[in-house]
Amino acid sequence: xxxxxxxxxxxxxxxxxxxxxxxxxxxxxxxxxxxxxxxxxxxxxxxxxxxxxxxxxxxxxxxxxxxxxxxxxxxxxxxxxxxxxxxxxxxxxxxxxxxxxxxxxxxxxxxxxxxxxxxxxxxxxxxxxxxxxxxxxxxxxxxxxxxxxxxxxxxxxxxxxxxxxxxxxxxxxxxxxxxxxxxxxxxxxxxxxxxxxxxxxxxxxxxxxxxxxxxxxxxxxxxxxxxxxxxxxxxxxxxxxxxxxxxx
Numbered sequence: 001x002x003x004x005x006x007x008x009x010x011x012x013x014x015x016x017x018x019x020x021x022x023x024x025x026x027x028x029x030x031x032x033x034x035x036x037x038x039x040x041x042x043x044x045x046x047x048x049x050x051x052x053x054x055x056x057x058x059x060x061x062x063x064x065x066x067x068x069x070x071x072x073x074x075x076x077x078x079x080x081x082x083x084x085x086x087x088x089x090x091x092x093x094x095x096x097x098x099x100x101x102x103x104x105x106x107x108x109x110x111x112x113x114x115x116x117x118x119x120x121x122x123x124x125x126x127x128x129x130x131x132x133x134x135x136x137x138x139x140x141x142x143x144x145x146x147x148x149x150x151x152x153x154x155x156x157x158x159x160x161x162x163x164x165x166x167x168x169x170x171x172x173x174x175x176x177x178x179x180x181x182x183x184x185x186x187x188x189x190x191x192x193x194x195x196x197x198x199x200x201x202x203x204x205x206x207x208x209x210x211x212x213x214x215x216x217x218x219x220x221x222x223x224x225x226x227x228x229x230x231x232x233x234x235x236x237x238x239x240x241x242x243x244x245x246x247x248x
Contacts, residue, residue: 165199
């Protein structure tokens with residue numbers, strides 16, 4: 001990434017996060033954990049949701065449906081039944097654009113059209129199901145993108161690290177990576193901090209498989225985190241369920 005693009009990205013984030021927020025105040029009496037997955041290669045569902053269900057949890061899957069049958073995602077014709085089962089079992093499908101769009105390279109019309117394409121494609125698989133929440137592909141929070149997502153979705157998740165507590169921006173929720181390269185001790189420390197401050201800790205990863213990519217983790221790693229949450233008796237909710245819980 002060249003210096004110009006880095007500057008443009010930083011400046012755009014500064015402006016968009018200042019003027020296109022959806023502020024909310026969190027006054028939780030207990031911490032919340034959410035497990036989320038971006039892009040959604042099939043291993044995220046096969047292994048990620050299987051592990052979550054083992055502990056009676058469910059996750060949020062920010063899916064780009066235009067990627068489904070591309071190399072590396074491993075979906076095959078007919079695998080939309082897997083998506084239906086995921087929703088029936090309490091998981092959430094959320095929007096990550098259709099083509100995994102670069103927000104800094106796209107105009108307003110392209111962004112809106114791509115978001116609608118993802119929604120229309122989803123309804124070919126699951127009638128009447130609507131995306132309620134969103135995450136930014138590549139973490140690109142352009143001014144145009146945040147202006148659109150602020151009014152279109154209940155929330156939009158960033159890739160910026162932190163625990164959501166006190167005054168938060170629902171149009172730029174903070175999160176923690178679940179990548180194999182990150183020591184589990186750091187993940188446990190984040191969970192313990194969320195417990196200490198009664199915060200909302202959102203985890204995200206991509207693939208969940210043996211020999212994961214550098215933006216994913218192994219099933220064994222993922223299960224250690226889920227098991228730790230269970231041992232701590234934490235409330236683990238999808239993004240949408242967490243938002244409903246917060247409103248109570």
